[in-house]
Amino acid sequence: MPSYRAVLQITGLRPGNAPERVMDAAREALASMHHVEADQIDIVRGVPQITLRFLVEAENDSDEVAAARRAALAVQDAVEDVATTGRLQVLRRSRGRWVPLGL
Structure with missing residues (x-):
């Protein structure tokens, strides 16, 4: 199964939400x-970002990429309920490297 990453910047926490709720919402979605x-969560140039690695059922490349993009957008949508977000990236594992995909 192809492996993908969704990487999402977190720019703020919405009132009433604990920081751990960000990753919980992303993982659940x-x-x-x-x-x-x-x-995982990292701080890149002073900005928190979450990274989730996930598998997509093997089909053809275009269907897999479309499914990965939909999943990343669902993550962003879920996280927006508890935090404000910035840049979203989707990457695919290819020959030992993570290759960015356009949204």
């Missing part, structure tokens, strides 16, 4: 669609 392999 993604797990409802695909198998989540891993998740």
Whole structure:
């Protein structure tokens, strides 16, 4: 199964939400669609970002990429309920490298 990453900048926390709720919301949204392999939070140039690695059922490339994009947008939508977000990236694992896909 092809492996993908959704990388989402977190620019603020909405009132009344604990910081851990950001990753919980992202993981729940993604797990409802695909198998989540891993998740992490990093600070890149002073901006928090979450990364979720997930698998997409093997089909043809265009269907897999479309499914990965839909999943990443679902993650962003779920996280927007608890936090404000910035840039969203989707990457695909190809020959040992993570290749960015356009949204």
